[in-house]
Amino acid sequence: MVRAVVEWSSGDVREIRVRHCSDRAIEAVAERCPNLQVLSIKSSMNVTDNVMRKVALGCPMLVELNISYCYEISCESIALIGRSCPNLKILKRNFMNWFVPSQHAGIVPNEYLSACPQDQDSEAAAIADTMPHLEHLELRFSKLSSRGLGLITGSCLRLEYLDLSGRANLSGCL
Numbered sequence: 001m002v003r004a005v006v007e008w009s010s011g012d013v014r015e016i017r018v019r020h021c022s023d024r025a026i027e028a029v030a031e032r033c034p035n036l037q038v039l040s041i042k043s044s045m046n047v048t049d050n051v052m053r054k055v056a057l058g059c060p061m062l063v064e065l066n067i068s069y070c071y072e073i074s075c076e077s078i079a080l081i082g083r084s085c086p087n088l089k090i091l092k093r094n095f096m097n098w099f100v101p102s103q104h105a106g107i108v109p110n111e112y113l114s115a116c117p118q119d120q121d122s123e124a125a126a127i128a129d130t131m132p133h134l135e136h137l138e139l140r141f142s143k144l145s146s147r148g149l150g151l152i153t154g155s156c157l158r159l160e161y162l163d164l165s166g167r168a169n170l171s172g173c174l
Contacts, residue, residue: 003028011035017066019043023051030054040066042092052077056084063087068094068138075122082130089133093123094140097166124148128155135159141166 002018002025011032017040018025026047029036036059041047047070055062056077062085067073082088120143127134128151135158144167153159 002026006032009033014038016040017042020045022046023048026051027054030058033059035061037061037087038064040064040092041070042066043069045069045071048072049074049077053080056080060084061087064090064092066090066092068092068140069096075126078123079126079130082126086133088131090136091127091131091134092136092138093142094138094163095142097141120144121148121151124151128152132156133158136161138163139167140164143167 002016002021005013005016006028012035013029013033014035015038016029016033016036017038019042021041021044023046026039026041026044029039030051031054039055039059039062047067049072052067052073057080062081065081065085065088067078078093120139124144125148127137132155134156137152137156137159138161140163142164144164149164153162
């Protein structure tokens with residue numbers, strides 16, 4: 001479906017919001033949509049670092065990126081996106097609610113849940129180092145520590161909205 005839209009639009013599409021998408025579909029976006037401003041691939045378990053590198057290099061006009069529940073995307077891809085997409089203002093990197101497993105039991109495969117990045121301070125460092133112009137950041141149910149939060153708030157000085165709902169590992173940071 002996504003590839004058909006990209007073909008139909010001759011690559012002129014500016015906003016794509018999908019779920020459960022494949023690497024192959026997002027690769028078509030990266031190759032054919034250089035003016036893409038919004039990419040939301042929430043809950044796309046099969047999107048990997050390989051295709052996110054292509055997105056970073058092929059879609060430099062991104063203003064908003066939602067990679068929530070995409071556990072195959074690492075801090076290296078996040079850093080490359082930050083370096084390659086200087087207009088990025090909104091990043092959504094939300095995770096499953098770890099405190100209420102019944103919300104996803106039987107719906108989300110266990111291997112998907114266990115693939116979640118455990119060291120989210122590395123992602124925080126990537127965000128802090130490469131995305132100083134962020135205005136909106138969502139890290140719901142992240143395992144971010146006080147150190148990671150300090151990196152982000154010390155570098156992303158334009159943040160107007162920071163959502164850390166359901167966060168773990170933050171204590172005494174305010």
